[in-house]
Amino acid sequence: MRIYTFDTTLRDGTQGEAVSFSVDDKLLIAQKLDEFGIDYIEGGWPGSNPKDKEFFARAKDLRLRHAKLTAFGATRLARNPVHADASVLALVEAETPVVAVFGKTWDFHVRRALGIELDENLVLVADTVAFLKSHGREVVYDAEHFFDGYIANPDYALKTLEAAHTAGADVLCLCDTNGGTQTPRLRDIVGEVRRRFDGVIGIHPHNDSEVAVANALAAIEVGATHVQGCMNGYGERCGNANLSAVIANLELKLGHTTVGRERLTDLTAVCTFIAELANLPLRGDQPFVGKSAFAHKGGVHVSAVLKDSATYEHIPPKLVGNRQRVLVSDLAGRGNIMYKLDQHGLASRLDENARRALLDRVKQLEYEGYEFESAEGTFELLMREALEPGRRFFDVESYEVTMRSAGADGPRATATVTLRTDAGPVSTTAAGHGPFNALHECLCKSLATLYPQVANIRLTDYKVRVLDSYKGTAAKVRVLIEWSDHQRSWSTVGVSDNVIEASWRALLDAFSLELRRAQDSAPALAPAEA
Ligand SMILES: [Zn+2]
Numbered sequence: 001m002r003i004y005t006f007d008t009t010l011r012d013g014t015q016g017e018a019v020s021f022s023v024d025d026k027l028l029i030a031q032k033l034d035e036f037g038i039d040y041i042e043g044g045w046p047g048s049n050p051k052d053k054e055f056f057a058r059a060k061d062l063r064l065r066h067a068k069l070t071a072f073g074a075t076r077l078a079r080n081p082v083h084a085d086a087s088v089l090a091l092v093e094a095e096t097p098v099v100a101v102f103g104k105t106w107d108f109h110v111r112r113a114l115g116i117e118l119d120e121n122l123v124l125v126a127d128t129v130a131f132l133k134s135h136g137r138e139v140v141y142d143a144e145h146f147f148d149g150y151i152a153n154p155d156y157a158l159k160t161l162e163a164a165h166t167a168g169a170d171v172l173c174l175c176d177t178n179g180g181t182q183t184p185r186l187r188d189i190v191g192e193v194r195r196r197f198d199g200v201i202g203i204h205p206h207n208d209s210e211v212a213v214a215n216a217l218a219a220i221e222v223g224a225t226h227v228q229g230c231m232n233g234y235g236e237r238c239g240n241a242n243l244s245a246v247i248a249n250l251e252l253k254l255g256h257t258t259v260g261r262e263r264l265t266d267l268t269a270v271c272t273f274i275a276e277l278a279n280l281p282l283r284g285d286q287p288f289v290g291k292s293a294f295a296h297k298g299g300v301h302v303s304a305v306l307k308d309s310a311t312y313e314h315i316p317p318k319l320v321g322n323r324q325r326v327l328v329s330d331l332a333g334r335g336n337i338m339y340k341l342d343q344h345g346l347a348s349r350l351d352e353n354a355r356r357a358l359l360d361r362v363k364q365l366e367y368e369g370y371e372f373e374s375a376e377g378t379f380e381l382l383m384r385e386a387l388e389p390g391r392r393f394f395d396v397e398s399y400e401v402t403m404r405s406a407g408a409d410g411p412r413a414t415a416t417v418t419l420r421t422d423a424g425p426v427s428t429t430a431a432g433h434g435p436f437n438a439l440h441e442c443l444c445k446s447l448a449t450l451y452p453q454v455a456n457i458r459l460t461d462y463k464v465r466v467l468d469s470y471k472g473t474a475a476k477v478r479v480l481i482e483w484s485d486h487q488r489s490w491s492t493v494g495v496s497d498n499v500i501e502a503s504w505r506a507l508l509d510a511f512s513l514e515l516r517r518a519q520d521s522a523p524a525l526a527p528a529e530a
Contacts (some may be wrong), residue, residue, distance in 0.1 A: 003220060003256045006040040006100075006140070006173075006202065006228040007033050007243055009274060011072050013234035014044075018280055023055050025277040027062060032172040033231075034067040034272045037259030040069040040140070042228075047087035047096040056094040070140065075128040082131040088437055091133050099132050102142035102175070105160045106149030117183075118156055122163040129167035140226075141169035142204060147181040150189050161197065167230040171226050176215060179206030179238060184416060187218040192256045194223035195371060202226030205241045209234060212241035213323075222257070232273045232286065244271050250318055260317070266275050270319035288320045295325040296336075297373075302326050305336035327373045334359060341383060349387055355418030359388045369467045369478055369495040377483070378506070381513040384520055393515045394447065395420045396508065401435040401500060416441035423450055436503045443511060456485040456513055481506045486512060 010026050013019055018095040021029065030041050043059055044052030059069055071094035073301035076085035083089075091099050103125040104110045110121045125141070132139050140162035143149075143157070150157040161172050174190060181189075186205070194201055203219035203226070205212040217432045218226050227250075233242030236443045244267055250256040251264050275282040284292040295316040296302045304311040309324060317323050326339040337359050343349040361382060362372065372379040386491070397418040405411035418427040432438030440459070447454045459483035479502040482491045490513065494505030 001225065002257050003241065003250055003258050004039045004200070004202075004226045005247060005258050006042065006070070006226060007038045007231060008042040008072075008204075008228055008240065009033075009230040009232075009243075010292045011042040011044050011052075012228075012236060012240050013230035016230075016234045016238035016239060019234045019278050021277060023058060025049055026055050027058060029274055029277060030059065030062060030064070030067075031327075032270055032273055034062075034064040034346055036266055037263045040070050040098060041067045042072050043096070044098055045072045047073050047090035053090070056096065060095060060110055068098045068138070069096045070100050071096045072100045072102075074104040074166070075101060075124040078114065078120060078124060085128075088128055088131060091132065092137075096137075098138040098140060100140040100142055100173070101128055101132065102144045103128070103134050103160060104145070104149075105157045106145040107153045107156050109149070117316075120486065122159060125160055126167040129164050129169050133168040138203065139169045140171040140173055141165075142173045142175050144175050145177045146174040147176050147186055147189055148178060151185075158193075161193065164214060165199065171202045172197060173202030173204050173226060173228060174219070174224075174492060175204040176206055176212075177204075179208030179212060181205075181215065182209065183211050183214045183218050186215050187222055190219040190224055191222040192198065196350065200226050202228060202229040206235065206237070207239045207241060208237055210238070213245045213249070216241045216246045217254065220250065220254070232271055232278075232280075232282065234278070237262055242286075244289055245287050246321040248315075252315055252319060264319060265321045288315075289322055291322075293317070293322055295327055297327040302339065304336050308337060311340065337362070340379065344380060344383060346383055346387060350383075353359075354386050358382060360410040361386075365495075369476055370493055371478060372493070373479075375480055375491045375493035375506075377492045378509045378515050380490070381492075381509050381516065383512070384516045388516075388521070391449070391516075391519075393421070393512060398424065399439065399442070399504065401438060403435055413438040415439045415442045417446055419443075419446050421447070421450055435500050436507075439500070439504055443507065447511065451515055451518075452487070455515060457510055457514055458485075460484045460489065462503075464502075467495070477502050479503045479506050481510065483510045 010029060014021055033041050046053050046056045052294050056071060066169040071091050072333060073087050073091045076082045076088050104114060104121050107118055109114060110118055129139050129141060144163055146157060167233050201224045203224045205215035227246055229241035229243030229246050231243050234238040245259045248267060250258050251261060251480060268289040272282050278300045284290045287293060294313055296305050296312060301312045320498050326336050337355060338347060341350060397420055399417045401413060401415045403411055403413045413435040416429045427445045430438055430441035430445055432441050444454055459481055463480045465478045467478055469477050474497060476497045477499050478495045480491055480493050482489060490504040492509035496504040
């Protein structure tokens with residue numbers, strides 16, 4: 001069946017504590033969701049803040065090919081006639097084809113929050129929906145707290161739906177606003193509403209009990225055909241139903257159509273794009289689209305997955321635009337190493353003894369605190385070194401760093417590095433903002449004449465983790481650095497009880513890998529860790 005998707009990332013999603021989008025971000029996301037095939041894009045609440053007002057003003061220039069832009073707001077205030085209610089008028093002024101308007105369903109809320117009589121609330125609902133319909137809008141009526149309201153007073157909850165329905169609402173959307181309704185109960189209630197009303201029934205579940213996606217799917221099972229949620233599950237408190245998971249489940253497991261199977265292959269890219277604009281990491285374990293969703297670590301799993309990926313994967317990852325990853329770790333067996341060698345086109349170039357030696361080296365380094373799961377660059381370097389153990393581009397003879405803080409100038413660092421290179425010994429001194437910056441400068445200067453490409457290597461992220469915290473400030477640390485050369489990105493890792501030494505090792509790996517890649521005829525890691 002065709003199920004209509006209603007994305008509220010730009011409205012409910014931004015009510016999440018960590019989520020904030022600029023107006024420009026919101027316009028870019030709306031465009032992306034449209035290209036992906038979302039049916040409704042709720043852009044914000046024009047009556048509530050200047051940012052959303054600006055969004056709707058600028059959204060008039062958006063060229064949406066498929067999606068209907070939706071403005072969100074509330075039923076009129078009890079003291080205003082509908083045609084004089086500023087918030088309702090702002091909805092009309094947003095000039096969107098669709099308006100989503102929420103009203104009170106729960107008698108407790110009507111009396112306590114609005115402080116009005118139950119019958120008067122029915123008039124607010126009917127008035128507002130009818131007014132918006134008279135302005136030619138498609139109206140999605142969001143029945144706030146529908147499930148809590150129904151459980152408390154089913155007759156009254158149904159009366160509020162009746163008021164919206166009679167006034168012409170196109171969709172009756174049932175909201176689990178507090179996100180606490182359990183799936184079997186929710187399913188029964190949606191089924192009851194389905195029996196009583198014709199037209200489109202929608203579902204808007206929140207995730208406070210971690211069952212929002214299940215609740216969305218259960219509602220659809222009993223007749224809802226309109227589903228609201230947010231990409232990546234963003235939203236107030238614990239978030240909304242994760243629309244990316246809802247869509248993937250509907251398309252791949254339940255035989256329904258939303259964006260269509262072809263566009264579904266963009267799912268991972270869409271979720272990643274939105275996470276980047278939200279400046280939040282895409283959760284690694286996010287179903288379908290996270291980078292760990294099809295990652296295999298245990299040796300037994302890996303050897304089975306290499307025979308047939310269906311052994312440990314519920315769907316082929318390419319259906320949602322994700323990919324299988326095999327992680328290198330101390331749980332790894334030969335299978336993981338073989339997979340990686342294959343991925344780099346190096347398998348046939350390493351004999352059995354060299355493979356065993358490589359595996360032993362990986363295990364020894366992991367024992368020392370190295371971790372290769374998120375440092376595929378260092379691992380690639382180990383593989384390339386195993387291929388050509390004698391080849392060295394440079395060796396470090398010595399390095400020295402000093403730091404000095406005097407007066408108002410703040411601290412400055414100076415480093416001196418001496419290398420042995422193909423062109424003989426090279427010694428360089430450079431200043432930097434900090435010791436690591438000074439070392440990086442030295443290495444660039446030392447190698448720039450011989451290997452000009454090193455000038456393109458820049459740091460994009462830096463993380464440090466304490467490995468044995470009981471040693472206090474003498475503890476060993478693991479430094480993980482992400483690099484980019486404008487074409488690809490990769491990560492390297494260094495471990496030491498000295499944070500500068502650990503960073504230095506990760507830096508040397510980044511440079512050595514760049515030089516080996518340029519020289520080796522074997523292809524580089526194609527799907528980099530970007
Ligand atoms: Zn909500």
